[in-house]
Amino acid sequence: MPAHRVVVLAVDGVYPFEMTIPKRIFGTAGAPDGTPLYEVLTCGVHAGPGPGTVRTDADFAVAVEHGPELLSTADTVVIPPFVGCSDDSGDQWLPASLKDALARVAPGVRIVSMCTAAFALAAAGRLDGRPATTHWNRAEQFRAAFPDVELRPDVLFVDDGDVLTAAGVAAGVDLCLHLVRRDHGSEVANRVARLCIVPPWRDGGQAQYVEQPVPSSESAGTAEVREWALERLHEPLTLAALAGRARMSVRTFSRRFRGEVGLTPxxxxxxxxxxxxxxxxxxxxxxxxxxxxxxxxxxxxxLRLHLHTNLGVSPMAYRSTFRSGRQERSIPAG
Known part of the structure; x- marks a missing residue:
């Protein structure tokens, strides 16, 4: 089968780091025989023959070989953030050139926004009635501008099927790895993460990055408890047991855990x-x-209940999709 085509849509003022994340992550994903699983291409918003130039928010521009017509061939479209996409002026959220480019995307094609590019998707009406996220520092502005969007400002990314949104900067890495995992399973995604020297997933959400008062030096964290729990997933792990391991009251432990991780214990x-x-x-x-x-x-x-709740599939369906005939490996219980 042909590789899944990912098209990165670069708008003038694009942030260069986010623009290159899809190529780094998807471009590293390969089948066991080395066959690339994705084809990653970049296009600009202005049609015309020959290479085009896209300004970045840095002191350089980039040459792109494709115009927006490439979007009609995409399986996944990624929109990195760009200067102006979260300015106070709504006119900047969806420039006419970007609106016209998005009209070329076929129905049902997967669309991904990174960071404040969610403003552009929301302005285009692509997020109405749907869950989404954006950078925590723009959450209140986003909520006021787009009340019909179910904003989730505490998470690193939101997967709503054919529309996905990531929070700021490196959350784009998290989302791309999530898509590799969704498309090809954990083993492929973990291999990509190792090659790129990034964590295969990060615990919690944006809550751990929001500016907060620095805790006192006497405050004990919960990292040691999390490491301890990971070695004992097969055992009963009650809230009282976790708090006891941390030598904290349940109330204090729950508050600190959520503050560090963004989830309840x-x-x-x-x-x-x-x-x-x-x-x-x-x-x-x-x-x-x-x-x-x-x-x-x-x-x-x-297990069936939790897997269906989280992934929408049964254990056997998940295994048949992602095991790919690999031989059994010895993994100790727990």
């Missing part, structure tokens, strides 16, 4: 169990009940 535990169950489904032939027990879900029925 039990939400985080469930997310880690789902991730571990996915790994086991991809890399072993273990029965569903054994996978469930090893990941801490207790029963196959509980």
């Amino acid at each position: 039990l939400q985080w535990v469930t997310a880690q169990r789902v991730a571990y169950a996915r790994k086991l489904l991809e890399t072993t032939d273990w029965p569903v009940d054994r996978v469930a027990a090893s990941a801490g879900f207790g029963t196959g029925a509980s």
Whole structure:
């Protein structure tokens, strides 16, 4: 099958770091035989023959080989942020050239915005009635401008099927890795993360990056408890047990945990169990009940419920999609 085509749409004033994230992440993803899984191309918004020039927000411009007509061939379109896309003037959110370019995207094609490029998607009506995120520092402005969008300012990215939005800067890396994982499974995404020397996923959301008073030096964090819990996912991990390990009251522990991670302790535990169950489904032939027990879900029925809630598929459907005939590997329980 042909590689999945990702088209990055560069608008004048584009932020160069975010513009290059898709090529770095998707361009690193390959099949076991080395065949590229994605084709990443960049286009500008101005039609015309020959290479075009796109200004960046830095002291240089970039030459792009394609015009907006390339968008009609895309399987995924990525819009990086650009200067003006979150200015106070709504006229800057969706320049006419960008509006015309987006009209070339076929219905059902996956569209991704990074950082404040969510303003452009919202101004185009692509986010009405849908969940989305943007940089936390622009959340109130976004909420006031687009009340019909279900803004989620505390998360690193939002996946709403064919429309996905990422928070600021490096959250674009998180979202691209998520798409690789969604398309090809955890093993491929983890290999990409290792090659790019980035974490395969980051715990929590934007809450941990919002400006807050610096805690006192006496404040104990929750990182050690998280490491401890990851070694014991197969065991009962109650809120009281986690707080006891941290030598804190349940109330204090819950507050500090959410402040550091952006999730409640039990939400985080469930997310880690789902991730571990996915790994086991991809890399072993273990029965569903054994996978469930090893990941801490207790029963196959509980695993099915959580996997369907998080991924929309059953354990067997997930395994048949992502295992790809690999031989069973020995992974210790827990």
